[in-house]
Amino acid sequence: MNNEYIKKITWRYAVKKFDPSKKLSDEQLSLVLEAGRLAPSSFGLQAWKIAVIKDPEIRKKLKDAAFGQTQVTDASHLLVLCIRKNIGEQFVDHYINTIAKERGVNISSLSGFKEGMLNSFLQKTEEEKDEWSTRQVYIMLGFILSACAENGIDACPMEGFDPKKFDEILKLKLDGFESRVLCAVGFRSENDEFEKMKKVRFPKEEIITEI
Numbered sequence: 001m002n003n004e005y006i007k008k009i010t011w012r013y014a015v016k017k018f019d020p021s022k023k024l025s026d027e028q029l030s031l032v033l034e035a036g037r038l039a040p041s042s043f044g045l046q047a048w049k050i051a052v053i054k055d056p057e058i059r060k061k062l063k064d065a066a067f068g069q070t071q072v073t074d075a076s077h078l079l080v081l082c083i084r085k086n087i088g089e090q091f092v093d094h095y096i097n098t099i100a101k102e103r104g105v106n107i108s109s110l111s112g113f114k115e116g117m118l119n120s121f122l123q124k125t126e127e128e129k130d131e132w133s134t135r136q137v138y139i140m141l142g143f144i145l146s147a148c149a150e151n152g153i154d155a156c157p158m159e160g161f162d163p164k165k166f167d168e169i170l171k172l173k174l175d176g177f178e179s180r181v182l183c184a185v186g187f188r189s190e191n192d193e194f195e196k197m198k199k200v201r202f203p204k205e206e207i208i209t210e211i
């Protein structure tokens with residue numbers, strides 16, 4: 001398909017070997033994070049956080065908790081996408097106050113919206129809320145991956161890690177949050193065998209159905 005965006009997402013692949021000497025500029029990092037921040041979420045609630053792991057010592061520990069995957073230490077930055085735990089009235093109020101401020105509307109005009117959200121959460125167990133928030137985090141991951149590809153930045157989405165160990169190692173910074181998925185961002189090494197491998201996708205007829 002002769003389309004610039006399709007060319008860019010065809011260029012992208014899940015990088016296994018990053019070039020540790022190549023770093024994202026501050027501007028590139030900001031762009032990637034902003035793409036994540038602007039991702040949509042259910043109710044717009046944004047029950048998430050992105051932890052940007054720069055500290056090499058911490059990243060060494062995290063690598064052990066990610067089955068030794070070298071992307072954790074060798075990528076320019078490691079992003080840990082987290083869900084917010086214990087969503088309840090306090091956080092919903094924080095959101096409602098933010099909407100009122102940003103849009104210049106009265107909090108009272110948002111009471112129906114607030115009730116709707118709270119009712120929806122009342123019907124969910126903590127486990128179900130976590131599951132719900134996890135789905136939102138994956139949308140954020142998609143936005144980040146797409147923004148990277150669009151801007152010539154390499155990335156690797158990663159589920160191959162022990163979230164409990166990550167949460168222990170990052171505990172101080174992630175109070176009230178839990179890690180769900182990683183995204184290593186940086187630049188591919190010249191010796192990454194995976195770059196040469198043909199992309200494997202099922203044909204359109206298998207993936208798309210018109211009803």
Ligand SMILES: Cc1cc2nc3c(=O)[nH]c(=O)nc-3n(C[C@H](O)[C@H](O)[C@H](O)COP(=O)(O)O)c2cc1C
Nearest residue numbers: 012013014015016069156157158159160161181199
């Ligand atoms: C949610 C998710 C988790 C993944 N976890 C890992 C991982 O832990 N390590 C890894 O090297 N690749 C991981 N991948 C990359 C996939 O293996 C890769 O995206 C898939 O094989 C398709 O290849 P492509 O992305 O290069 O087109 C993950 C991808 C996704 C979407």
